[in-house]
Amino acid sequence: MNKTIIVSNRLPVDLKYIDDELVVKSSTGGLATGMKSVHSEGNGIWVGWSGLADEEMDENQKNAVDTALAKEKCVAVPLNNDDIENYYYGFSNTALWPLFHYFQAYTEFELTHWDSYVEVNQKFADVVLQQVNDGDTVWVHDYQLLLLPEMLRAKNPTLTIGFFLHIPYPSYELFRTCPWRDELLQGMLGADLIGFHTYDYARHFISCVSRIKGIEINFNEISYANRIIKVDSFPMGIDYDRYHNAALEHDQSSEESKTDLMKSIDFHNKSNDGSKLILSIDRMDYTKGIPNRIKSFEYFLNKYPEYKEKVRLVMLAVPSRENVAQYQLLKRETDELVGRINGDLSTISWTPIWYFYRSLPFGELIDLYVSSDVAMVTPVRDGMNLVAKEYVATRTKGDGVLILSEMAGAAKEMLEALIVNPNNFDQIADSIKEALEMPADEQKTRLDALQKRISRYDVERWASEFLKALKVAKDIVPVQVAQKLDAATIGKFATHYKKEGKKLFLLDYDGTLAGFKNNPSDAIPTQELYDLLDKINENKDTEIAIISGRDRETLERWFGHKPYTLVTDHGAWLRKVGGEWGMLDQMKKSWKENIRPVIESFTDSTPGSLIEEKEYSLAWHYRKVDPHMAALRTMELKHVLKSLLTNNALSVLDGNKVLEVKNSNVNKGRAATRIVSETEYDFIFSIGDDWTDEFMFEELPDSAYTVKVGNVKTVANYYIKDSSEVLDLLRSVTGV
Numbered sequence: 205m206n207k208t209i210i211v212s213n214r215l216p217v218d219l220k221y222i223d224d225e226l227v228v229k230s231s232t233g234g235l236a237t238g239m240k241s242v243h244s245e246g247n248g249i250w251v252g253w254s255g256l257a258d259e260e261m262d263e264n265q266k267n268a269v270d271t272a273l274a275k276e277k278c279v280a281v282p283l284n285n286d287d288i289e290n291y292y293y294g295f296s297n298t299a300l301w302p303l304f305h306y307f308q309a310y311t312e313f314e315l316t317h318w319d320s321y322v323e324v325n326q327k328f329a330d331v332v333l334q335q336v337n338d339g340d341t342v343w344v345h346d347y348q349l350l351l352l353p354e355m356l357r358a359k360n361p362t363l364t365i366g367f368f369l370h371i372p373y374p375s376y377e378l379f380r381t382c383p384w385r386d387e388l389l390q391g392m393l394g395a396d397l398i399g400f401h402t403y404d405y406a407r408h409f410i411s412c413v414s415r416i417k418g419i420e421i422n423f424n425e426i427s428y429a430n431r432i433i434k435v436d437s438f439p440m441g442i443d444y445d446r447y448h449n450a451a452l453e454h455d456q457s458s459e460e461s462k463t464d465l466m467k468s469i470d471f472h473n474k475s476n477d478g479s480k481l482i483l484s485i486d487r488m489d490y491t492k493g494i495p496n497r498i499k500s501f502e503y504f505l506n507k508y509p510e511y512k513e514k515v516r517l518v519m520l521a522v523p524s525r526e527n528v529a530q531y532q533l534l535k536r537e538t539d540e541l542v543g544r545i546n547g548d549l550s551t552i553s554w555t556p557i558w559y560f561y562r563s564l565p566f567g568e569l570i571d572l573y574v575s576s577d578v579a580m581v582t583p584v585r586d587g588m589n590l591v592a593k594e595y596v597a598t599r600t601k602g603d604g605v606l607i608l609s610e611m612a613g614a615a616k617e618m619l620e621a622l623i624v625n626p627n628n629f630d631q632i633a634d635s636i637k638e639a640l641e642m643p644a645d646e647q648k649t650r651l652d653a654l655q656k657r658i659s660r661y662d663v664e665r666w667a668s669e670f671l672k673a674l675k676v677a678k679d680i681v682p683v684q685v686a687q688k689l690d691a692a693t694i695g696k697f698a699t700h701y702k703k704e705g706k707k708l709f710l711l712d713y714d715g716t717l718a719g720f721k722n723n724p725s726d727a728i729p730t731q732e733l734y735d736l737l738d739k740i741n742e743n744k745d746t747e748i749a750i751i752s753g754r755d756r757e758t759l760e761r762w763f764g765h766k767p768y769t770l771v772t773d774h775g776a777w778l779r780k781v782g783g784e785w786g787m788l789d790q791m792k793k794s795w796k797e798n799i800r801p802v803i804e805s806f807t808d809s810t811p812g813s814l815i816e817e818k819e820y821s822l823a824w825h826y827r828k829v830d831p832h833m834a835a836l837r838t839m840e841l842k843h844v845l846k847s848l849l850t851n852n853a854l855s856v857l858d859g860n861k862v863l864e865v866k867n868s869n870v871n872k873g874r875a876a877t878r879i880v881s882e883t884e885y886d887f888i889f890s891i892g893d894d895w896t897d898e899f900m901f902e903e904l905p906d907s908a909y910t911v912k913v914g915n916v917k918t919v920a921n922y923y924i925k926d927s928s929e930v931l932d933l934l935r936s937v938t939g940v
């Protein structure tokens with residue numbers, strides 16, 4: 205039976221050696237609870253770092269760790285201190301974390317960090333590959349392991365691979381600053397499904413793939429390396445029942461049983477003086493907007509002084525990544541701010557900010573959530589933010605107000621919260637006032653709606669939706685009627701070619717015999733191409749026909765002196781070997797005077813595009829244009845042209861990064877038909893890359909060998925990867 209392997213930087217268990225004794229604690233983090241059902245199913249396992257440095261343990265200790273982990277169905281990836289320093293604190297947390305959270309000034313790109321990141325991703329891959337069997341599913345989590353999907357696929361293509369990013373995916377403008385942007389995207393594209401918390405993150409990722417990799421994308425499907433990769437958003441939820449039920453239990457418990465922390469800050473007596481509590485919980489991380497929150501609370505107290513002595517901010521900051529300099533600075537800044545504000549504003553009976561730098565066990569967290577009138581969750585950037593959801597889940601009495609930053613992924617789903625810009629102190633101050641004064645029925649209406657949504661789409665649902673979508677994604681077969689041309693089939697062509705009889709090669713030029721150049725006039729034939737075609741042409745039974753969208757003048761300049769059949773202007777002109785040029789259909793060109801200015805104005809307003817004037821057509825090339833802009837402009841231009849081309853005599857041809865206005869009755873299919881109708885060929889081979897070549901493939905007799913350059917939708921029977929394979933293919937078929 206196939207199994208599912210979960211891979212994340214950290215395992216769902218915390219391990220510690222205390223006085224030589226290994227202490228194992230199950231983690232209650234969001235991911236761990238969410239994946240519980242996936243993890244416990246069948247023979248599934250979880251692969252990750254144990255949190256301990258490999259060289260700090262002797263063999264016995266390592267064995268003890270492995271045994272303890274095995275009991276939890278976990279397998280450790282051994283990391284040494286250098287790995288932890290360079291891969292975890294280094295590339296993951298001083299390059300990717302700040303970059304992906306829009307803290308560009310904090311982002312450091314260090315080659316040693318990158319090298320370690322590659323090496324450690326490979327270590328993860330090696331451990332996973334030891335654990336998997338063919339056909340298994342691997343679900344990779346988060347920014348520490350962006351390279352892993354591709355590393356796994358390279359070694360075992362039978363795996364179904366999902367990837368989920370828990371942090372924001374930045375816009376192209378940020379992402380492109382990373383020196384290893386190609387490698388990171390390549391790594392992620394090894395997955396079958398790539399999930400994000402929000403649609404915006406997914407959109408940014410798709411934009412990076414399209415702009416950096418130049419890959420064609422159809423809505424949320426990326427066609428790459430003969431696979432379809434799905435991209436979608438799956439907003440992660442929490443274990444709603446766990447929080448909700450704990451809060452219900454808390455409501456029923458006696459005052460004495462409340463936790464020491466609560467007693468120490470006199471939470472439960474607050475109702476006596478009518479004072480209110482505002483709660484703030486996060487890891488001590490610069491993305492969480494802690495200094496801004498403190499300053500906006502001070503701003504609130506100064507803007508609405510009637511609230512002095514009536515409200516307290518209880519701030520829990522959990523120590524995190526303390527080895528990274530920016531985290532140390534943030535800690536210092538926070539300590540100083542709290543000290544200054546408390547110094548300025550405290551009275552004998554009132555301290556405005558209660559600040560705790562520590563983590564709390566579950567019970568005390570619940571106590572905090574339940575006892576607070578308002579939760580302020582105001583990160584400057586946050587992938588999702590589970591604290592916001594947990595606060596809502598614990599409000600069992602229908603009261604409590606959530607103030608939520610629009611920069612948290614959670615804001616996309618929690619619209620009934622008071623949504624704020626974390627940098628707008630004035631707005632935050634007003635929202636605090638609104639929250640403190642919100643009528644009970646409004647609190648309840650907002651909470652009901654939030655609770656309904658968060659309880660339905662909980663963490664288990666999130667995991668199962670992702671895995672369902674992953675299965676569907678793996679099963680998508682690229683729309684592909686053509687077969688990849690393999691050595692055996694090429695051998696068959698060659699055998700056929702050697703037989704007696706007339707042979708015809710119909711060869712498209714741009715994108716087939718010649719690779720694309722940014723400027724079409726630079727795509728001149730190489731000596732290698734001339735030599736090869738001449739050699740093939742030495743066989744007196746073989747006819748070479750170059751069938752191109754190029755104009756007559758250009759093709760004549762390049763091939764006029766050769767004994768080849770030439771078809772130009774997408775099939776408008778034909779010159780048989782040794783014959784004269786003839787027009788296949790009577791065509792007009794006077795229309796160009798009206799259409800040219802329209803295309804010219806698009807060229808002016810679309811940097812990178814250019815107009816190519818042919819005798820009987822006008823082509824607008826946009827190969828160098830930014831793909832998003834190109835998509836927009838081609839849509840507009842097609843629309844404008846459609847309104848101008850009112851009779852059927854002209855049509856717009858949507859080619860490979862080119863729009864071309866030409867006479868409707870001309871196409872390569874008609875030209876090819878003319879050629880094959882004049883001679884009886886025993887062997888026909890045709891090859892092309894463009895949409896215009898489809899007419900040719902379509903019209904040729906069934907016995908013809910039709911080959912598309914590029915793995916895209918086609919009516920051809922076969923395809924090859926790209927134009928770099930064309931000349932070798934011709935050599936193999938003809939044996940020259």
Ligand SMILES: O=P(O)(O)OC[C@H]1O[C@H](O[C@H]2O[C@H](CO)[C@@H](O)[C@H](O)[C@H]2O)[C@H](O)[C@@H](O)[C@@H]1O
Nearest residue numbers: 214234346370371440524525586587588589590
């Ligand atoms: O492992 P650490 O370095 O100690 O960091 C803790 C985790 O922080 C990040 O959490 C993110 O995931 C949450 C759940 O999807 C999301 O709500 C939050 O917005 C994110 O910041 C990180 O992504 C994890 O890998 C870390 O383990």
Ligand SMILES: O=c1ccn([C@@H]2O[C@H](COP(=O)(O)OP(=O)(O)O)[C@@H](O)[C@H]2O)c(=O)[nH]1
Nearest residue numbers: 234487522562563564565588589590591594
């Ligand atoms: O003392 C604490 C404070 C917080 N949390 C948990 O830490 C998680 C924080 O997740 P979030 O998505 O808000 O932010 P992250 O830290 O993952 O960036 C939440 O589940 C909190 O309940 C915890 O376990 N102990």
